[in-house]
Amino acid sequence: MEGRDSLHREASQEPVLRAKGLKKAYGKTLAVDGVDLEVYPGEAFGLVGPDGAGKTTTIKMLVGLIKPDSGSVAIQGQDLHENLKAIKPVLGYMSQEFTLYPTLSVAENLRFFARAYRVPDAEERERTNDLLAFSRLGPFRSRYAGRLSGGMKKKLALSCALIHTPKVLFLDEPTTGVDPVSRQDFWLLLYELLAQGVAILVSTPYMDEAERCNRVALMHEGRLLTTDTPRALCNASTSKIFELRGERASEAFFRLHQAQTSERAELYGRKLSVRVEDGQQGLKEELERIAEEKRLEVTQVPLLLEDRFVEILEAKGHKKRPMPPGGLPFRQREKGKPCIEVEGLYKYFGDFAAVDGISFEVAQGEVFGFLGPNGAGKSTTISMLIGLLHASRGHMNVSGVDMLKTPEMVKGRIGYMSQIFSLYGDLTVMENIELYAGIYGVTGGMFQARKRWVLGMTGLERFERQMTRSLSMGYKQRLALGCALMHDPEIVFLDEPTAGVDPVSRREFFDLIAAMAEKGITVFVTTHYMDEAERCERIALMYSGKIITMGTPDTLKAAKEVPKIVEVHPEDPIAAYNALSKDGWEGGIHLFGERLHVSLDEAKGRDEQSLRRDLERFRIRTIEMNAAKPTMEDVFVAFILQYERAKNQGSSETFP
């Protein structure tokens, strides 16, 4: 209770949504196992968890699409299932699937939903104009919905859900796979609704997105593990995070691994992050010893929501598995020489340039990250690099093979793991391993050693005869990686390997990536998770077919294009948001629970001084105010906006 915003309790004592003991089983699997939650007006409530946690089923029960096996849902004090018809008009719902009509235009889609909700004509006109202005879809009002980008579609779907003013808005993973700029626009739209007192329940697999909510519930295997404000959740932790920075961070990681104390250590490029439980004095001292030996700089950093989630899962017995001892049964490779060289690479589908002239190099043993929204061209690029697609033009050399001339040559030297689980679900664990070993011609002692390693690494020693389809996501991903590594490849390509996987399994997966890089295997990975990008030594940001920037995470964050961010904790965040965002700080303010993140912009005269001046002008009393570190998302947004500006300028120069 302590965490809930005081403001909301004053505004309304009563929750607008109250669910009790919700349960739903599909056959023998319990999808949702007793969910209790309350959402108050003007509150953003985040439902956070991996795929299969039960988020979508919960939301569908809350909006009355699925009848729960037991439990009740009350909206504004009325039972949902008894008064479904009366309650429906006050609900807004945006499902994960696209609910738009692809062959209707933007305006026609909005009109359809207005008619469906019987919005009066005059109100409809006004509302449509507001929504189009907000979502910045105005210039596209006559474009077919099917021809919008992913981010635009999401914004339009939200606009359609908002054509009538709901009291409670349900959003099921609204920003998955959407570019960061659209995601920010999307949240700006939500802040407006919060300011009007709408209650929002939003599900997301991203921890960093959850931090924007007033309260979050961590969901795992059909249950809510805990519910509170993000900050209160983090404060409840019994651990501290220490960061060890320096060139030899990975050495320190493997030292901890040898000492069997690596399950709380995470390697982020040249940074080692270790969670030390209070009272774990031994580990603390060991860290200091290692830091001195490897010349690493130790600092304590704030604990993040994901760390807390992992901590809770650990307490429930879902611990990060240490890697099998003895290391990887692969040969050691020399690091450093270039192994992927790409220059002026293009891929056209008809007139459309899916990959629009990209150039980059990756060195042997490097962990190289490819970041970008859906449709940016990441998967197309990977497909060309591994010989699944032919390049339209350009130069491409992978592991010494000219990919435009002899793409088949590369196939024995690379491993690949696709976005979707791509082992055979109707074969057993062992049959899959044997299949790939046979295809790659791995036999005899080598096969025995690698089979043992794969089983140990996946933790499937006793499940060799299990059908692969019945495994959970985390196991599937590791088994797929094991099969892709069967032949000791020089490079592995991982296309969104951890999408939808729970945080503990994701951390296990990145331990493996670190171990591969240690052996000199090049790891080329794409991801949607901004924090995962920081695990890479270098990252390239891809947007609309182009690489818009490239570098180490630290250099990108320090780039001049990235704005400074000030975190303000006002007494009344909604009032502060309303005042600032209407007068001088439009689009530069984001709500993170009870805090505001304000982007400074010298060019617009938005500096720290003017912020302090405006806070005073609007009589906003602040509890705290300090500089915040930009996240990878801030970096991405900054570079996309810069790219868009440059493109617009370029076009206005050519066509004056």
Place this chain on the structure above:
Amino acid sequence: MKRRLVLFSAQVYVLLKKEMLQFLRDKVLLFIVLFTFTANIVILGKAFTLEVKNVPTALYDMSKTHESRLLVEGFRASGRFRFVKEIDSLQEGDRLLSKGDISLIIAIPADFARNLRKGASAKVLLSTDGTDSNQALIALSYAASITGTFFTETLEERLSLLIPAMAKGLVPQIEEKIRVRYNANRIDERYLSLMEMCRAAFAICVILTAASIVREKEAGTAAQLYVTPISKTTLLIGKIVPVIAILMVALFIGTLFNIVFLDTPIRGSYPIFWALSIPFLLFSVAIGLLLADFSRTFQQVLLGAFLVLMPIMFISGSLVPIETMPKVLQQLTYFFPLRYYLNITTGVFFRGVGIGSFWADALIMTGLGLLAFSVSVWFFRKSLD
């Protein structure tokens, strides 16, 4: 060289094992294949026949004489007609006909016997439901032969009254001696079931091949397989051999069912039929591969199969005799092995002829199979473009 051979055989082994395991674990697919070659064949054989029996018939006898009763008795005795009702007006007959209660009206006019005795032309009205024109025609031809017999008998009777001793020799008669070869009792169901087995082998082979590739595309396992160093040929061997093996077993089971349940004879050499099934299946596999190239989903495969299979089956001669088709279509049948395969099949099962009489069919069919197969292999790409 030896290393490559070892790698090749290891790859083929694991692929074959994988395909067979997947097929045997897919209960739905397994059921469909088994059903098609067992129950389907028997059901078709038992239920489907070109013979016409028990035609529901209404009688409108206005004559009500000895002669008219004799004629009706002729109809009754044939076993082809079942008298459902005696009616009192043609209107009533038409009503029954349109309701579908009867398929034939036999109306005998009041002056039937009188005309017959006078030696004038006695008329009988046969009114039939032509919806199923084939059945109607056959029923009418039976009726015509019964009235014909009645005519001869009446004539003989009348002549014998006139010149008792000479009656037999006076009426000239043509007796048709019809011998239907290779299917002496003219049992159509055997022929139909056997044709159905061949058509099923064709359709199932095409669909199994295309499905095994397209389902991997859908699941994303295709991409995983295509990025391995496995060669295109090895990959296709892994896909094709299991399909052909499955169908060879299915054909064997289908043959057993034909023999046991429908008494279908095998007068020729079964091994020859079985062996010659391979080039035929090779052609079917090729069609399946091409279909898979143009499809992204299993649904598209099924739609595509429908489009491709139906015309080939129609012009193969298994449904309609080739000789009755337009010239252009007749010519077209030469390009599809189903025609030759059907000829070989009836040759082995019914005509009992050896390879000597259909070696040309076998040769052309093998050529077409190899040609189509080469084309489809050439088209196949280990990429997603």
